[in-house]
Amino acid sequence: MTELTGGSALPQERRVVTAIPGPKSLELQARRTATVAGGVGSVLPVFTTRAGGGVIEDVDGNSLIDFGSGIAVTSVGASAEAVVRRASAQLANFTHTCFMVTPYEGYVEVCEQLAELTPGDHAKKSALFNSGAEAVENAVKIARSYTKRQAVVVFDHGYHGRTNLTMALTAKNMPYKHGFGPFAPEVYRVPVAYGYRWPTGAENCGPEAAAQAIDQITKQVGAENVAAIIIEPVLGEGGFIEPAKGFLPRIAEFAKDNGIVFVADEIQSGFCRTGQWFACEDEGVVPDLITTAKGIAGGMPLAAVTGRAEIMDSAHAGGLGGTYGGNPVACAAALGAIETMRELDLNAKAKRIEEVMKGRLTAMQEKFPVIGDIRGRGAMIAIELVKDPETKAPAPEAAGALAKACHAEGLLVLTCGTYGNVLRFLPPLVIGEDLLNEGLDIIEAAFARL
Ligand code: PLZ
Numbered sequence: 001m002t003e004l005t006g007g008s009a010l011p012q013e014r015r016v017v018t019a020i021p022g023p024k025s026l027e028l029q030a031r032r033t034a035t036v037a038g039g040v041g042s043v044l045p046v047f048t049t050r051a052g053g054g055v056i057e058d059v060d061g062n063s064l065i066d067f068g069s070g071i072a073v074t075s076v077g078a079s080a081e082a083v084v085r086r087a088s089a090q091l092a093n094f095t096h097t098c099f100m101v102t103p104y105e106g107y108v109e110v111c112e113q114l115a116e117l118t119p120g121d122h123a124k125k126s127a128l129f130n131s132g133a134e135a136v137e138n139a140v141k142i143a144r145s146y147t148k149r150q151a152v153v154v155f156d157h158g159y160h161g162r163t164n165l166t167m168a169l170t171a172k173n174m175p176y177k178h179g180f181g182p183f184a185p186e187v188y189r190v191p192v193a194y195g196y197r198w199p200t201g202a203e204n205c206g207p208e209a210a211a212q213a214i215d216q217i218t219k220q221v222g223a224e225n226v227a228a229i230i231i232e233p234v235l236g237e238g239g240f241i242e243p244a245k246g247f248l249p250r251i252a253e254f255a256k257d258n259g260i261v262f263v264a265d266e267i268q269s270g271f272c273r274t275g276q277w278f279a280c281e282d283e284g285v286v287p288d289l290i291t292t293a294k295g296i297a298g299g300m301p302l303a304a305v306t307g308r309a310e311i312m313d314s315a316h317a318g319g320l321g322g323t324y325g326g327n328p329v330a331c332a333a334a335l336g337a338i339e340t341m342r343e344l345d346l347n348a349k350a351k352r353i354e355e356v357m358k359g360r361l362t363a364m365q366e367k368f369p370v371i372g373d374i375r376g377r378g379a380m381i382a383i384e385l386v387k388d389p390e391t392k393a394p395a396p397e398a399a400g401a402l403a404k405a406c407h408a409e410g411l412l413v414l415t416c417g418t419y420g421n422v423l424r425f426l427p428p429l430v431i432g433e434d435l436l437n438e439g440l441d442i443i444e445a446a447f448a449r450l
Contacts, residue, residue: 012055013063022062028045029045047059053430053431065438068413072268078428080337080340091329096327107326107328113338120308124306124307125309128325132293132294132303147228151188154190158171158235160265168187169230170237190216193208224259226260228263229263231243231263232269233248233279233280240417262289263287264279270296271338273295274350275348275378297330300327346429361381361383362374370387402446403415403423
């Protein structure tokens with residue numbers, strides 16, 4: 001594979017010249033602790049100076065291999081040429097007018113791109129926002145306004161954000177919800193097809209889980225009361241759970257049959273991350289609404305709700321918006337990111353990353369039984385760690401120790417999962433294959449030492 005770094009000028013190499021974090025990072029961390037609220041965490045407190053391609057440089061001169069992409073954001077790299085060029089030009093022209101005051105072309109162009117790239121050939125419209133949580137909140141507003149119903153159905157292990165409504169939609173208590181209630185009403189949670197942990201086995205999981213979910217919706221909520229069903233086509237924070245085959249199409253069909261707006265939250269899984277523009281394409285599911293953020297704008301804050309024109313237009317004029325939604329610099333960055341995804345064929349890159357990672361991880365699983373499951377698609381790959389492959393008892397300590405060992409060697413990895421026992425790998429799609437393999441070498445050595 002050639003080195004396609006999205007135009008980053010940074011040397012694409014791992015370089016560890018101090019302890020990690022190094023002395024300058026530790027100094028900054030002390031200042032940070034004095035002034036930054038303790039509730040805001042950091043996975044690895046090395047302070048960044050530059051980042052691009054597949055690396056992050058820190059204040060101590062270390063260069064880390066990036067298997068995190070700032071939580072699935074910098075798919076095109078953190079300083080992609082087209083993003084920097086277009087956003088810089090926009091910055092020089094104007095930073096803001098507020099689209100609700102005087103509009104500009106970039107916003108319209110992003111909506112045109114979204115209409116083209118999202119699944120389905122029906123008429124589509126979009127509205128732009130700042131964060132993923134805000135997009136999900138607006139999808140709920142739009143679905144309620146369209147259906148004149150109130151209930152929202154979400155799934156076990158789901159994650160949708162940290163605002164009040166999206167905390168209610170999110171499954172996991174710690175750290176997202178604990179002590180922050182009361183939560184928004186009319187939110188109902190049903191089972192998801194988690195093949196690895198399904199009692200009767202992964203083969204039966206898709207249809208069985210769908211039947212259970214549908215039974216709960218019809219019996220406990222009433223399909224006629226449901227405005228929206230919201231699901232991540234690959235569940236991200238919950239542990240990179242790919243719903244077992246058949247589950248998503250069945251739930252989408254149930255929604256269609258009952259006049260429920262089916263919302264795919266593609267905030268983490270979208271924009272080439274899984275080797276397709278959107279993960280729901282894998283089973284040919286066409287959502288009524290799609291929420292996007294993260295990868296859409298190469299690191300600038302931008303989010304969107306895109307969907308069927310008649311649903312999107314159901315909110316009254318002036319009912320949707322926000323001061324910064326679809327900021328012109330963020331829109332310019334998004335156009336640069338989308339240009340990069342097309343030009344470098346990042347879907348193909350993501351598929352190649354999957355091939356390399358799954359090959360290496362499968363070989364590791366044979367040696368290290370702590371690796372219970374390998375899953376995910378494209379450059380959204382995870383391993384679930386267990387104390388014993390038979391009982392599948394979660395091993396969050398092992399995940400924490402592994403992540404720590406990787407960090408010390410200059411490889412940034414993240415954990416996730418309801419049980420905290422999943423190591424997830426989200427490299428920028430432009431990472432070079434040498435760096436990818438070097439990262440996997442570090443993971444393998446860390447397992448050997450565990
Ligand atoms: N929906 C599917 O993955 C954000 C959260 C990190 P915001 N995921 C990373 C953290 O601990 O806060 C996410 C997501 C899905 C919604 C969101 C929310 O997106 O841009 O963080 O609001």
